[in-house]
Amino acid sequence: xxxxxxxxxARQNEALADIGAFCAIPSVSTDPAFADGMAAGASFLAHRxxxxxxxxxxxxxxxxxxxxxxxxCETPGAPTVLVYGHYDVQPPDPLDKWLTPPFEPSVRxxxxxxxxxxxxKGPLMIPIIVAEAYGALRGRLPVNLKMxxxxxxETGSPHFEPTVARLSExxxxxxxxxxxxxxxxxxxxxxxxxxxxxxxxxVEVTGASKDLHSGRHGGSAPxxxxxxxxxxxxxxxxxxNVVVKGFADGALxxxxxxxxxxxxxxxxxxxxxxxxxxxxxxxxxSGETLLTRxxxxxxxxxxxxxxxxxxxxxxxxxxxxxxxxxxxxxxxxQDPDAVAASIEQHLREKLxxxxxxxxxxxxxxxxxxxxxxxxxxxxxxxxxxxELLGRKPLxxxxxxxxxxxxxxxxxxxxxxxxxxxxxxxxxxHAPNEFIRISSIxxxxxxxxxxxxxxxxxxx
Amino acid sequence: xxxxxxxxxARQNEALADIGAFCAIPSVSTDPAFADGMAAGASFLAHRxxxxxxxxxxxxxxxxxxxxxxxxCETPGAPTVLVYGHYDVQPPDPLDKWLTPPFEPSVRxxxxxxxxxxxxKGPLMIPIIVAEAYGALRGRLPVNLKMxxxxxxETGSPHFEPTVARLSExxxxxxxxxxxxxxxxxxxxxxxxxxxxxxxxxVEVTGASKDLHSGRHGGSAPxxxxxxxxxxxxxxxxxxNVVVKGFADGALxxxxxxxxxxxxxxxxxxxxxxxxxxxxxxxxxSGETLLTRxxxxxxxxxxxxxxxxxxxxxxxxxxxxxxxxxxxxxxxxQDPDAVAASIEQHLREKLxxxxxxxxxxxxxxxxxxxxxxxxxxxxxxxxxxxELLGRKPLxxxxxxxxxxxxxxxxxxxxxxxxxxxxxxxxxxHAPNEFIRISSIxxxxxxxxxxxxxxxxxxx
Numbered sequence: 001x002x003x004x005x006x007x008x009x010a011r012q013n014e015a016l017a018d019i020g021a022f023c024a025i026p027s028v029s030t031d032p033a034f035a036d037g038m039a040a041g042a043s044f045l046a047h048r049x050x051x052x053x054x055x056x057x058x059x060x061x062x063x064x065x066x067x068x069x070x071x072x073c074e075t076p077g078a079p080t081v082l083v084y085g086h087y088d089v090q091p092p093d094p095l096d097k098w099l100t101p102p103f104e105p106s107v108r109x110x111x112x113x114x115x116x117x118x119x120x121k122g123p124l125m126i127p128i129i130v131a132e133a134y135g136a137l138r139g140r141l142p143v144n145l146k147m148x149x150x151x152x153x154e155t156g157s158p159h160f161e162p163t164v165a166r167l168s169e170x171x172x173x174x175x176x177x178x179x180x181x182x183x184x185x186x187x188x189x190x191x192x193x194x195x196x197x198x199x200x201x202x203v204e205v206t207g208a209s210k211d212l213h214s215g216r217h218g219g220s221a222p223x224x225x226x227x228x229x230x231x232x233x234x235x236x237x238x239x240x241n242v243v244v245k246g247f248a249d250g251a252l253x254x255x256x257x258x259x260x261x262x263x264x265x266x267x268x269x270x271x272x273x274x275x276x277x278x279x280x281x282x283x284x285x286s287g288e289t290l291l292t293r294x295x296x297x298x299x300x301x302x303x304x305x306x307x308x309x310x311x312x313x314x315x316x317x318x319x320x321x322x323x324x325x326x327x328x329x330x331x332x333x334q335d336p337d338a339v340a341a342s343i344e345q346h347l348r349e350k351l352x353x354x355x356x357x358x359x360x361x362x363x364x365x366x367x368x369x370x371x372x373x374x375x376x377x378x379x380x381x382x383x384x385x386x387e388l389l390g391r392k393p394l395x396x397x398x399x400x401x402x403x404x405x406x407x408x409x410x411x412x413x414x415x416x417x418x419x420x421x422x423x424x425x426x427x428x429h430a431p432n433e434f435i436r437i438s439s440i441x442x443x444x445x446x447x448x449x450x451x452x453x454x455x456x457x458x459x
Numbered sequence: 460x461x462x463x464x465x466x467x468x469a470r471q472n473e474a475l476a477d478i479g480a481f482c483a484i485p486s487v488s489t490d491p492a493f494a495d496g497m498a499a500g501a502s503f504l505a506h507r508x509x510x511x512x513x514x515x516x517x518x519x520x521x522x523x524x525x526x527x528x529x530x531x532c533e534t535p536g537a538p539t540v541l542v543y544g545h546y547d548v549q550p551p552d553p554l555d556k557w558l559t560p561p562f563e564p565s566v567r568x569x570x571x572x573x574x575x576x577x578x579x580k581g582p583l584m585i586p587i588i589v590a591e592a593y594g595a596l597r598g599r600l601p602v603n604l605k606m607x608x609x610x611x612x613e614t615g616s617p618h619f620e621p622t623v624a625r626l627s628e629x630x631x632x633x634x635x636x637x638x639x640x641x642x643x644x645x646x647x648x649x650x651x652x653x654x655x656x657x658x659x660x661x662v663e664v665t666g667a668s669k670d671l672h673s674g675r676h677g678g679s680a681p682x683x684x685x686x687x688x689x690x691x692x693x694x695x696x697x698x699x700n701v702v703v704k705g706f707a708d709g710a711l712x713x714x715x716x717x718x719x720x721x722x723x724x725x726x727x728x729x730x731x732x733x734x735x736x737x738x739x740x741x742x743x744x745s746g747e748t749l750l751t752r753x754x755x756x757x758x759x760x761x762x763x764x765x766x767x768x769x770x771x772x773x774x775x776x777x778x779x780x781x782x783x784x785x786x787x788x789x790x791x792x793q794d795p796d797a798v799a800a801s802i803e804q805h806l807r808e809k810l811x812x813x814x815x816x817x818x819x820x821x822x823x824x825x826x827x828x829x830x831x832x833x834x835x836x837x838x839x840x841x842x843x844x845x846e847l848l849g850r851k852p853l854x855x856x857x858x859x860x861x862x863x864x865x866x867x868x869x870x871x872x873x874x875x876x877x878x879x880x881x882x883x884x885x886x887x888h889a890p891n892e893f894i895r896i897s898s899i900x901x902x903x904x905x906x907x908x909x910x911x912x913x914x915x916x917x918x
Contacts, residue, residue, distance in 0.1 A: 029772075030770070030771065030772035030773060030774060031770055031771050031772060032771060090774060090775075091768070091770060091774055093768065093770065093774070094670070097669070154773075154775075155772055155773060156773065182675075196674065196677075198674075198775075200773045200775075207737050208735040208736050208737040209735065209736025209737065210556065210735075210736065210886070210889050210890065211553070211888070211889045211890070212735060212888070212889060213859065213883075213887060213888035213889065214758070214760045214762060214786055214788065214888070215655065215657075215788060215857070215858045215859025215860050215888075216641075216753070216857070216858050216859050216883045216888075217735070217753065217858070218655075218753070218758040218760050218786075218788045218858055219699075219745075219749075219752035219753050219756050219758045219788070219858065220731070220749035220750075220752045220753045221735055221737065222737050223760055223761055225691075225761035225762075225763070225764050225783075226691070226695070226699075226760070226761050228688070228764070229687070229688045229691035229692050229761065229764070230691075230692045230695075232685070232688035232689075232692075233688050233689045233691075233692035236685070236689075238811070240678075240685075272679070273813075276667040276668065276669075276671060276676070276680055277667050277668025277669065278666050278667040278668065278680065278681050278813060278814075279813055279814070279815065280813065281811075281812035281813035282812075285811070285812060285813070286678075290678075290679035291679075293678035293679045294675070294676065294677070294678050294679045297678050299673070299677035299678045301673045301677050301682055301685070301775075301777055302682055302684035302685050302688065302766070302767070302778070303673060303684075303767050303768050303773070303774055303775060303776050303777070303778070304684070304766060304767035304768040304769045304774070304776075304778070305684050305687070305688070305764045305765060305766040305767065305769075305778075305781060306764060306765050306766075306769040307761070307763060307764040307765075308761065308762050308763035308764065308784070309550070309552065309762055309763040309784060310763045310764075310765040310782065310784070311489070311490055311550060311552065312489065312490050312491060313488075313489035313490060313614055313821060314489060314613075314614060314615065314659045314762070314784065314786060314821045314822070315489060315549060315550055315552070315762055315763070315784070315888070316549075316613075316657075316659075316760075316762060316786050316888055317762050317763075317888055317889070318760055318762070319761070319762070319763070319764075322764060323769070324684075325767070325768060325769070325773065325774070327673055327677075327773060327775050329673070329674060329677045329678070352697070352740075352744070353740035353741075353744060354732075354737060354738055354739065354740035354744070355737075355738070356738065362772060362773045363773070398674070398675075399674045399675050399676070399677055399678065400672065400674025400675050401674055424672075424675045427669070428672060429670070429671070429672035429673070429674075429675075429774070429775055429776055430669050430670045430671060430672065430776070431669065431670070432669075
């Protein structure tokens with residue numbers, strides 16, 4: 001343990017407090033009701049970066065939620081590293097399922113509970129604290145360090161690509177390291193080399209122009225809830241596979257390295273269903289391993305349904321409208337626009353007669369991401385994890401979506417390596433999100449080593 | 460026009476004000492948040508009956524919402540008439556669709572707009588005002604008059620039957636006249652001789668024990684919204700007919716008198732779809748006339764759906780639970796318990812593997828109702844409508860449910876005749892419910908004649 005690692009070890013409580021203060025800010029990007037929380041999130045982050053020692057810190061207008069850019073480039077001859085993260089978080093609903101309030105961080109059983117603790121405020125704060133430590137101890141960083149932190153990750157990053165394109169000279173670098181993403185399992189080191197893309201839709205089916213009495217009109221009037229249910233039931237087969245024509249157009253065959261990793265880990269389906277608290281179907285309807293479906297198959301998931309009356313008791317109404325929110329995870333080769341178009345076309349073809357349909361997009365969507373398998377920074381992160389965890393990490397895919405890799409490659413011409421210390425069981429889009437305190441402490445040591453070694457990459 | 464009718468004609472504004480005051484009370488029975496409104500509704504009604512001249516007025520505990528019973532039995536030798544109505548109303552949701560607030564009665568274009576104006580506060584107030592007029596002018600009524608007004612009609616009348624059974628001596632009468640129900644069309648006089656029954660269910664499908672991230676888990680975890688949509692899509696065929704095994708067990712063939720009425724009226728499907736603001740499918744998927752489906756076919760309608768995220772933007776969540784509210788309208792011979800059991804059985808058989816299901820009932824449900832075609836009070840109501848409207852009324856069925864007819868026959872041994880002056884286009888379970896002021900005025904004259912002529916029925 002060198003002096004930087006020792007310094008960080010002595011400051012674990014301060015790091016936890018830093019992350020807690022960040023998580024106390026309700027920076028929910030998807031809901032306009034949280035506009036004040038978003039502004040407070042950007043402001044908090046900018047002040048924290050200044051205090052850490054970054055000489056240049058700016059809050060950047062994007063056309064949507066602001067981004068924060070910081071630069072600490074005072075190490076001539078060293079390579080330049082751009083760290084990516086996001087300060088926005090998921091909505092906290094359903095609020096009644098939280099054991100402690102989502103924006104009142106709470107430490108229990110070695111974990112910090114709060115909305116955003118794992119995704120991505122905890123993992124994002126780590127490199128800031130590490131840079132601060134280098135500055136305090138050595139007066140300079142091993143590398144030239146830039147940070148780009150967006151506020152729209154949870155809404156599909158609608159202004160991220162234009163912002164990177166506009167700032168491409170300022171953000172120029174030799175490698176991008178993402179502080180977002182998640183280690184696959186808490187007990188098995190892994191590095192992520194691919195992630196799924198995303199496209200988001202909202203569907204409205206309409207019948208009559210107003211809600212109608214189910215006695216007077218029942219049997220003769222269109223029921224939008226009924227039509228929506230029938231329509232949604234046509235999107236998959238009984239095994240849960242998407243059967244929308246054109247949905248999988250362009251999809252590339254899975255990467256054999258990842259298929260080999262799936263075969264190696266021997267995913268435990270019984271443990272998985274136990275973990276998520278669901279009954280385990282025998283056999284799995286899909287006929288595939290669960291991990292193959294998480295990493296290598298596209299999805300079409302219903303995220304929300306609403307129609308008619310949902311209060312207590314009965315309201316004998318025929319709903320005039322019914323709604324569904326849909327997101328799809330995409331694999332390499334699928335184009336978000338084409339996928340959205342295929343779904344809309346399918347819904348129009350299957351719509352029962354006598355109903356109206358509208359389909360809206362949420363955000364531009366994201367292509368899937370993959371990293372060259374011989375990227376030098378990828379090897380470094382693998383070595384560091386092996387040193388710290390005693391086992392060579394597995395190269396894995398992730399089911400979730402981080403659009404930045406694709407954008408960074410396109411506009412900055414460099415690869416992006418995931419180096420996040422959240423793990424995927426930390427309920428980051430659900431109630432009672434948490435991060436393991438041990439992961440925060442591990443992450444600080446790991447980032448200290450990574451910045452040190454990246455100094456050796458040719459600038 | 461006799462002196463009672465003249466007296467009532469001179470008091471049309473007062474009658475409108477009376478009904479408005481009643482409608483200003485938010486007596487929503489289905490939602491516990493309106494408990495104060497329910498108590499205020501019963502109290503208002505009891506005071507109004509006292510003021511009208513009823514010597515005996517009681518608020519009766521039922522085990523649920525209170526009922527109001529009144530007696531004005533001071534005409535020895537005359538028959539006894541029991542008038543039925545209800546003071547509870549439907550929930551006002553969706554509030555943002557009302558042009559004026561639901562509990563702030565508003566007169567526009569010859570109509571009184573308010574929740575409950577048509578169902579059933581307006582039609583119920585009419586016989587009270589008519590009795591008051593007889594008392595004021597003649598010091599006595601033509602008949603002995605009793606009233607039974609419940610507060611649970613909109614929740615399926617769970618305590619109505621035990622209350623009638625318990626009070627059967629007090630409620631003893633020669634005929635029941637219902638002030639609830641609705642004329643079928645504003646431009647065509649009709650009397651209702653049959654109504655559909657009702658059974659109400661709530662369905663919950665569960666997957667995982669908590670909402671999950673759709674990136675991490677998409678493709679491998681159960682999605683309760685998906686399973687619910689697939690399940691609900693199995694309840695009907697493409698033509699909208701219920702395909703639940705056992706659902707129609709015991710259903711009797713339709714009454715030929717009503718089938719003849721359907722043939723006679725030549726229901727205008729294009730006008731119907733225009734009225735409800737829905738696109739007209741060509742041909743009708745069901746292959747039956749719309750009126751046959753409204754009056755003579757059982758239904759299974761979705762009244763509400765809710766699952767996952769329904770706020771603004773996107774939340775990439777896999778819902779842990781999904782819910783539907785269902786009501787069925789029943790035809791003669793169907794048993795509510797058997798229908799509910801058939802649906803639950805169907806849902807259990809069709810539930811995809813890996814999901815949980817629970818099915819709950821709302822209220823005991825109601826058998827369908829029908830009236831003997833030679834009932835003397837039925838002939839009287841037909842004659843009065845013909846005198847006032849210049850055309851012999853049609854004998855029709857109604858799609859909606861009024862359980863009281865069945866209960867009255869069983870416990871009091873008498874038939875029930877519908878005599879309501881609402882019409883079925885008055886949006887009574889939807890925003891902007893109204894009653895035509897002309898219907899109120901017509902109803903007062905009609906009720907004055909009915910009470911007078913019922914004096915001639917053998918007591």
